[in-house]
Amino acid sequence: MTESHYSLTELMTVAAAREIQDGEVVFAGTGLPMLGAMLAQHTHAPDCCIIFEAGTIASQLAHLPMSVGDPRALHGAALAAGLFEVFDYMLQAGKVDVGFLSGAQIDRFGNINSTSIGPYPGQPKVRFSGSGGACDIACLAKRTVIIARHERRRFPQRVDYITSPGWLRGDNSRMKSGLVRGGPSVVVTTMGVLRFHPETKRLFLASYHPGLTARDVARNTSFRLDIQSATQTPTPSSEELHILRDLVDPERVFLR
Known part of the structure; x- marks a missing residue:
């Protein structure tokens, strides 16, 4: 049974949660990725293993953490470790099935820019926080799910700077560069869900959110988007929605 009244955040969270399969290891960040991972754990993927950058492995979350370093992230965890263990023993070892990412720009091949707008390292117009652990996740997870606000300026033909590599120049360019594992599988935005063509690795529109049309999404994308x-x-x-509102985020920390 579907519900007719829901927020955009709830719709995006559900779309992201449905990308998680039971038994998978999920590298989740603060906000919507946490909501999605918890929702999946409460529904179709009870045996998914949630890990956080601060060092928590295999959390069984009873209360929504405010951040990846929140003590609530430790509830039911198999291990309370640190950055080294998460990035070395889990991510670099190839044990992370899906990682969540975001950024200021995403291009048609899923490359992410979270470094700067404009020439870098010359004279950027805007400087962002940089990679953090995102580049590691983009390179080493078996696949990534990208969450983004959908605006023309955020979806350019080419990102100003590749902070976290997607499919690079498309086709098999990622593997040729030495990145033999992973790559982005889906981009969940405020307007729809975009996926990658299996051969060209170019983004195409898989679905548009209720109240919008495929052309609406295309008009808000700087590169030519296949909407057929x-x-x-x-x-x-x-x-x-019941689980999201009453169990995952009853205090509306991230849900809007």
Whole structure:
């Protein structure tokens, strides 16, 4: 049963959660990725293993953490370690199935810029925080899920700077560069869900959110976006919304 009243954040969270499969190791960050991972753990993926950058491995979250370093992230965890263990024993060892990422710009091949707008390291117009652990996740996770606000300026033909590599120049360029594992699988935005063509690795529109059209999404994308096969994004079920609102984030820390 679907629910007719839901927020955009709830719709995006549900779309992201549905990308997680049972038994997978999930590298989740603060905010919507946490919501999605918790929702998946409460529904179709009870045995997914959630890990956080601060060092928590295999959390069984009872309360939503405010950040990856929040003590609430330790609830039911198999191990309370540190950055080294998460990035070395889990990520570099190839044990992370899916990692969540975001950024200021995402291009048609899923390359992410979270470094600067404009020439870098010359005279950037805007300077951002940089990679953090995002580049490691983009290079070493088996696949990545990208979360982004959908605006023309955020989806350029080419990013100003590749902070976290996606499919680089498309086709097999990622593997040729030495990145033999992973790559982005989906981009969940405020307007729809975009996926990558299996051969060219170019983004195409898989679905547009209710109230929008495929052309709306295309008009808000700087590069040419294939919309031919797009359908409407499936809406959240009553059960998913109940779990999100009453169990995952009852205090509306991140839900809007």
